[in-house]
Amino acid sequence: MGRKLLLEKAHVENIRSYDVYRKEGGYRSVEKALKTLSPDQVTEEVKKSGLRGRGGAGFPTGMKWSFLAKPEGVPRYLVVNADESEPGTFKDRYLMEFIPHLLIEGMIVSSYALGSNNSYIYIRGEYAWITHILEQAIEEARQNGWLGKNILGTGFDCDIFVQRGAGAYICGEETALLESLEGKRGNPRIKPPFPAVKGLWGCPTVVNNVETIAALVPIINEGGEEYAKIGIGKSTGTKLISACGNINKPGVYEIDMTISVEEFIYSDEYCGGIPKGRKLKACIPGGSSVPILPANLLLKTAKGETRMMTYESLADGGFATGSMMGSGGFIVMDDSQCVVRHTYTLARFYRHESCGQCSPCREGTGWMEKILWNIETGKGKMSDIDLLWDIQRKIEGNTICPLGDAAAWPVAAAIRHFRDEFEWHVTNPQEAQQRNYGLAHYADALAVPVA
Amino acid sequence: MADEIKKAPAAVKVTIDNITVEVPAGTTILNAARQIGGDVTPPAMCYYSKLEGSGGKCRTCLVEVAAGSAADPRPMPKLVASCRTTVMDGMVVKNITSDRVQDARAGVVEFLLLNHPLDCPVCDQAGECHLQDLGYEHGKEGTRYEFNRRTFEKEDIGPTIQLHMNRCILCYRCTYVADQLTDNRVHGVLDRGDHAQISTYISKAIDNNFSGNMIDVCPVGALTDKTFRFKNRVWFTKPVDAHRDCPDCCGKVTLWQRGDEVLRVTARKDEWGEVKSYDGKPGWICNTCRFEKKKASDWTIEGPTVINRHSVISQGHYLNKQQPKETIQEVMGGLKPRLLMDIHEVSEVNKLELSELPGAATSQQYKTNSNESSNKTV
Ligand SMILES: Cc1cc2nc3c(=O)[nH]c(=O)nc-3n(C[C@H](O)[C@H](O)[C@H](O)COP(=O)(O)O)c2cc1C
Ligand code: SF4
Ligand code: SF4
Ligand code: FES
DSSP, X not given: OOOOSSSTTTXXXXXXXXXXXXXXXXXXXXXXXXXXXXXXXHHHHHHHHTOBOSSSSOOBHHHHHHTOOOOTTOOBEEEEEEOOOSTTOOHHHHHXXXXXXXXXHHHHHHXXXXXXXXXXXXXXXXXXXXXXXXXXXXXXXXXXXXXXXXXXXXXXXXXXXXXXXXXXXXXXXXXXXXXXXXXXOOOOOOSSSOTTTSOGGGSOEEEEEHHHHXXXXXXXXXXXXXXXXXXXXXXXXXXXXXXXXXXXXXXXXXXETTSBHHHHHHXXXXXXXXXXXXXXXXXXXXXXXXXXXXXXXXXXXXXXXXXXSSHHHHHTTHHHHOOOOTTOEEEEEETTOOHHXXXXXXXXXXXXXXXXXXXXXXXXXXXXHHHHHHHHTTOOOHHHHHHHHHHHHHHTTSSSSTHXXXXXXXXXXXXXXXXXXXXXXXXXXXXXXXXXOOSTTTTSOOOOOOO | OHHHHHHOOSEXXXXXXXXXXXXXXXXXXXXXXXXXXXXXXOOOSSOOTTSTTOOSSSOTTEEEEEEOXXXXXXXXXXXXXXXXXXXXXXXXXXXXXXXXHHHHHHXXXXXXXXXXXXXXXXOTTTTSOHHHHHHHHHOOSSOOOOSOOOOOOOEEOXXXXXXXXXXXXXXXXXXXXXXXXSSSOOEXXXXXXXXXXXXXXXXXXXXXXXXXXXXXXXXXXXXXXXXXXXXXXXGGSEEEEEEOXXXXXXXXXXXXXXXXXXXXXXXXXXXXXXXXXXXXXXXOOOHIIIIIOOSGGGSEEEEEOOOOTTSHHHHOOOSSOOOOOOOHHXXXXXXXXXXXXXXXHHTOGGGSOGGGOSSOOOHHHHHHHHHHHHHHHO
């Protein structure tokens, strides 16, 4: 049984209320940080913990914090990214809904470390009821002296505000989020300058994911070094994975990053295997933006090693044979699923969510969607597959923000690994309307070169 | 770190396509390339030096940075938007010498034309359109797009400007004009992605004395001057520089004339297609100068506008027009097809006082004319 640091208490009755949360040991990290550590020492603990951003890119949090510019007389801001709109990802929702004080506690410690007196939670508009849960938690924390002026008599002031988004995926991109938070249209900004120098209202700002900030609580309570002992290599600590698709037990799981992908899918502790005796065909391991992998490359890397649920192992082989940890949205597909249809669904999502600022993403996402729809409905041509490849290649890397890449990667990976399924749709347009391509050879053992 | 920044030289050297220039620190790659000029300058469809915050969107100006700076000569992994990337001392940039850049730019041009109606034959911007120029230089002869193009209804934004959203490339320049030149911002972008559109909220008129500058900054024919629509092709007109004492603006304009008639008034443009600056200030013009001073006597004429000799405008054989010999009858064995429209006929537009027409000049006006004459002969 793996260690749980975030969700350990999530099922204690009434943990949502301040009194229960406090009784279970809540807000200890605030006492420890504010009374015994300097802000720089908190950042130092985060560096030691090896914590990496849980929002998608996996950038080391301690390093990100140390980049924050600290000019005299200019306010600094902490903004928590709770926009969680990536298809397949629903871990932050779980955390905020069931144990909201954990986020508030992590935010107070982080705000202290970063010197932010006004910190914000930017929450996805559709999470309307969670906004109320958070606001209530903030109110309780304020009444008990954890927020407001002169917290614990240390002279540190901090307030937290919740701002709801209006239903745009792009507002999860950190600079679009800041624009939206300022009350403007959520267009990503052109970088540089980065938020660490010029963020919210032009002031130095750190944007972190909900889970990243919540992880501050165990890091301060146990110490960065202890936290770093969990996991493998540079994947330290625990990670929330939201598992969905063709599995027996979809849901949010906290894993310490020491288990294999196979164990995660098939063990009863986690996903509990695939229902109705069906076979694993493919998986998107880190939310819709990361490359899809066929079963054989999912369970083992191209080198023949067991693939683990860690940042490094999931990325092993680069985009040619690997994928990414991403935001931890783990989507499992069995042999009844059609990869072409899934790719179309994702393309439609990205077309709809593109902000439309830069031409490759604005025009390219719509084009890919239309071609994929043709292939899926039996009107595709063989040349369409190469055309799709060329379009995604011309979007990737040429856009303002990573949404362009995120739209390109799923298409690229689907063609890379499932090209014969696309071709089958083109050559058998009628049959493709009636049945799915099935498992094909996607789970066959890999031909691993003998070293 | 802080010391290094202090020591940063005021002038930096940057090499673009093997040509080295010295520019003030803080200059963008694009502006450094403009100092070199010629083919080395990347095309820019959204950047506009006089509009703060513009650029970075269209991606036509992407270049490869082969070496970041003398201090850190590592290449940049991605292509960068030259209009929004500042040069560093010792930076090495590749534009036309980079296959990657050419490939990406061809992609961008294809994307920009994907939903474009290509209605140049009926577009007022034809002949002075940056998208046309870009297409000629970097485009392919055919499109790989096999779907319906997205379409929008035409929209009047105020009495003098028409928005033809189908042609818009969403460069955002006009929204910066609305933001920075006019006092009341009512113009922006609605919706997102490929369904985003430039608009005023609920077709509100833009009522401001400087709103006409939107027409000048629009690189395509999406925003057009309603007092000039369909009155003439730009290459049939003669541009002359003129000025008047205007209480509101610099009063320095280009008149687009046909005979003595003033068909259109615009701000003066520099070689990059941007409004010229006077004493360091952009020479925006007011709507009174643009839309209401349509008589040559309103203006002091300075002389012909210098137009790049490669421009189709300078090809307009306005003087000493030679009517080409009609060859159709010869090659068709004496058959004389009925022409829908004889372009030479239409170019004899001096018969009509175009500037006196209340609206656009359409074939209707010419028809009534010829009908009248034919009626007379009957
Ligand atoms: C299109 C797009 C959407 C994103 N959506 C989210 C999101 O919903 N939640 C999130 O935490 N990060 C999201 N990100 C990543 C953020 O830009 C940013 O990297 C992250 O919030 C940083 O936090 P971290 O360092 O704690 O991971 C998104 C990025 C892009 C490009
Ligand atoms: S990549 Fe897409 S979402 Fe990002 S700025 Fe460009 S158009 Fe907007
Ligand atoms: S209307 Fe013209 S200036 Fe405005 S965004 Fe479109 S192309 Fe650019
Ligand atoms: S001119 Fe640089 S991106 Fe448009």
